[in-house]
Amino acid sequence: MGEMWSADLPGDVELAYTGNWVPSLRSQSFFRELDLTGVSDEILREVGELSWLTVLKVQGEFSDAGAEALRGLRGLTDLALDSPCLRGEFALPESDLRVVSLMGEGLTDKSFRTLGLHPELKVARLSAGEATGTGLGWLPPGLRVLYLRLPRLAPETLDVLSQLPYLSTLTFAGTVPTLRLASRLARYAGQLTRVDFLGVEQPPPEILSTFAEAGIKVNAAVPI
Secondary structure: OOOOOEEEEEOOOEEEEEOOHHHHHHOOOOOOOOEEEEEEEEHHHHHOOOOOOOOEEEEEEEOOHHOOOOOEEEEEEEEEEEOOOOOOOOOOOOOOOOOEEEOOOOOOOHHHHHHHHHHOOEEEEEOOOOOOHHHHOOOOEEEEEOEEEEOOOOOOHHHHHHHHHOOOOEEEEOOOOOOOHHHHHHHHOOOOOEEEOOOOOOOHHHHHHHHHHHEEEEOOOOOO
């Protein structure tokens, strides 16, 4: 018997599959969304055959090879990839992606380079254990919402956000709000209207003041 895993589909329907499950889904094109856990490269190769998907969220221990197998999903608008085995040596599907989430401890700044090939991208969620922020220059100019969990983030790399004229919401996870960071973000007051620091109860008064003077709201008291 093959490996068992589950898929959460629209309508609060949960399906479980063992072994060769793709044939049972190929005729079910009315299911446009898949949310999978416990995913492997083998499973992603089969998912890559479901050309009707518009939303795909996968979590597991799959590699760049598995992510590359999704290139043919040209109808995707929302894609989330979460794996500790990802290294970023893959290209995103050739589709009009609006939302992309890349998460992995092994991801570096180079992992973000294909994002610029998707001008319709509006929301990006980036969690990369090895990235410092230099890859943010690849973000497309139409981006409106950005989530960053970059443990090695260098504040000076955020200057590139001036190239994102529509960016309104910026969320940090695992980043301590410092005056240096706040001062740099305040330079973009014309575009940023909200900055969140997840897991931080209350930034120091001087930091809150810096944001307030720039017209930026801060919602820090949000659990991780």
